[in-house]
Amino acid sequence: MKNRVMKKIKGGLIVSCQARVGWAMYGCEIMAAFAKAAKEGGAVGIRATGPDNIAAIKKVVDLPIIGINKEWHDGCNVYITPTYKSAEAILETGIEIIALDATSRKRPNDEKFEDIVKKIKVNYPDVLIMGEISTIEEAKNILPLNLDIISTTLSGYTDETKDINEVNIKVIEDIVAITDTPVIAEGKINTEEEALRALKAGAHSIVIGTAITRPEIITKKFVEKIKDYNKIKEEE
Numbered sequence: 001m002k003n004r005v006m007k008k009i010k011g012g013l014i015v016s017c018q019a020r021v022g023w024a025m026y027g028c029e030i031m032a033a034f035a036k037a038a039k040e041g042g043a044v045g046i047r048a049t050g051p052d053n054i055a056a057i058k059k060v061v062d063l064p065i066i067g068i069n070k071e072w073h074d075g076c077n078v079y080i081t082p083t084y085k086s087a088e089a090i091l092e093t094g095i096e097i098i099a100l101d102a103t104s105r106k107r108p109n110d111e112k113f114e115d116i117v118k119k120i121k122v123n124y125p126d127v128l129i130m131g132e133i134s135t136i137e138e139a140k141n142i143l144p145l146n147l148d149i150i151s152t153t154l155s156g157y158t159d160e161t162k163d164i165n166e167v168n169i170k171v172i173e174d175i176v177a178i179t180d181t182p183v184i185a186e187g188k189i190n191t192e193e194e195a196l197r198a199l200k201a202g203a204h205s206i207v208i209g210t211a212i213t214r215p216e217i218i219t220k221k222f223v224e225k226i227k228d229y230n231k232i233k234e235e236e
Contacts, residue, residue: 001126002148005064005096006182009205012044013195014066014184016209017057024216028056034213036060047099047186047207054093066130066207067095073108080132080153082107084116091124098124099151102131102142103158117145130184134158136174143179150175153186153207167194169201176202 015038019026025034035046035057047066048054054067067090069081080101081087087098098120102113113131120129131147133139134154142150152171156164167189175183185198186207195206210217 009044012205014045014207015043016047018049028052032056032060051089051093064096066097068099077105078107084119097128099130102133134161139175149182151184155187172201
C-alpha cells in the first residue's frame, strides 16, 4: 500500500486545506469543499489538520491524505502533531500519510520524536510517516529513523530559518543529495514556476496551501497592487 500511495503522488500537486478558528474559511464543510475543488483541478493528494476536517474531506474525495493535528501548548514551539496522542487521533481516521514536526524542539510532556515514530510504526504499520524539517541538519538527524518521507514544511518557520522568504530550493537539493528518502517540497511556494523549480531540485511532489486556499491573502495581494497603481496615477 505504501508504494501505491507514493506512486499516486509522485510528481504531482498536493493541496493543503486548512483554516484556524476565527479565519473566514474555518469549518469542516468548507475544507471538504476546498478538497473537492482541488481534486477537480487535478490535485493528487490533500493535506489537512484535525480528525473532524479529515473525516469530512474523506467523504467527498478519495485522494491520499497527509494528516496532521495542530495543537498549541504553552512553552512548546512544536505544534504539528506534537504528541503521540495527537497523532493517534488522526491515525484513526484512516489517513495514508501522517506528518510530524521532526525538529529537536521541546514537545509537550517532554515526548521525544523518535518515541512517537516507534509507536506509530508498531500500531499503524501501513501508514507512511513524514518528518517535517527546516534545515539540512534536522534532516540528517532523522535519517537513522528510516522515515518514509521528509518534508521541507518548516523551512522559514523556525528561529533558524526565519530569514527564508521563499521556497527553499537549496535544502531540497541538499536532502536529495544525502538520502534516497523521498522529499516533499512545502512552504512558501507561490507560483507555478516555483513549484517546477522544486520538482527540478528533486522533490517527489509539491504541497501548496496559502497560494490556493487562503482567499483573503490572495485578495490582499491584488488589492495592494491596485493601490500602488492608483497612488502612482494620483501623483502623475
